Amino acid sequence: MRGDVMARKPASDRVLDAAVSAFSELGFHGTSTREIASRAGMSPAAVYTHFSSKEELLFEIARRGNERFLALLHRAAAQGVTPPERLASIVYEFALFHARGHIGARVVNYELPALTTEHAQEIKALRRQMVDVVRSVIEAGLQTGEFDTPDPSMTCVAVMTMGQDVARWYREDGRWAPEEIAAHYRGLVLRMLDAKL
Amino acid sequence: MRGDVMARKPASDRVLDAAVSAFSELGFHGTSTREIASRAGMSPAAVYTHFSSKEELLFEIARRGNERFLALLHRAAAQGVTPPERLASIVYEFALFHARGHIGARVVNYELPALTTEHAQEIKALRRQMVDVVRSVIEAGLQTGEFDTPDPSMTCVAVMTMGQDVARWYREDGRWAPEEIAAHYRGLVLRMLDAKL
DNA sequence: GTCTATATATTGATAGAC
């Protein structure tokens, strides 16, 4: 990897990128392996030298994507001292990423039912960890009295699905910039929890 | 239609029901017309005497479903006098319906990208009307000073997608009853808007 | 790493009998 400015990506990454854009646009079942090959600029057969099946390709995308989400949540939760500060950071970064990365996030959040049961369980484990990060911050705030909500688990679900849903309705040519959405959602969530700042 | 207790549904309705359950479970592109026929208890060919194509079947489901949603929103908005009362009713009924009718709601909300452009536009028109019902209530509350939010349009989007998302995460064997979810979401939304009750 | 060619299954939809 000499520091070439135009360094070409490995072929397997080009396949991955092609699959993300196709799955996001057409859905997993709506995408043919020919379509992926075409977007990656190679023959249908070449795809199979990098991934053993279409489902395996989705699994790899889902695994990497959800690991990035989990890391982002950990990083965001560490930004701030009090629970309201931590949650504000979480919601802002989570929504921001779902807007900016809406194409990939749609696949990572909404195409999971197409995974095999084994692969789905591995992804579910990651997603449980994501929920745990958010819930622990909410519960910390309830302990200190800086948050108030009757059912923290359900509130946690609402907060996370709100953020994920940004990827579904966000449009690049829409009226809101990712930062505006992130800031607005941060405010909505802090109010949902009656946060004392 | 003699008032038989066990009156059998028309065959076209059986096809519709079969398609809803299959599309909800497997997605539009993940469902074959043979699968629909099998669930409806008939041969693959029999499906085509009632609907001219698989996409037409989805369109009919989407049209009926979104018309029901629109009617529900109008009905709910009429329940109450002040904007906070109206919005409370809207959020409660909307979330309740998305939990109880989660199977159909998943199709009606999430399979729309599979529609032809013409059909998609017809459904979009219905969905714009749905948004208008909710936004007008939010804006009425801002006028009276009973609501407060910096960007009512984005708040409206957040409120509606929260409700729709219930259909995606709700599980019949989960820990929450539809009524509990509806009541909790009502509280969350009223706080999001800083409602003065 | 990539190709052409192809095996094999499944797809959406139709023909024509009853």
Place this chain on the structure above:
DNA sequence: GTCTATCAATATATAGAC
């Protein structure tokens, strides 16, 4: 309103050469 039989297209995936 439903069936059996079937068409034509497309699907995923593999074989074997370079």
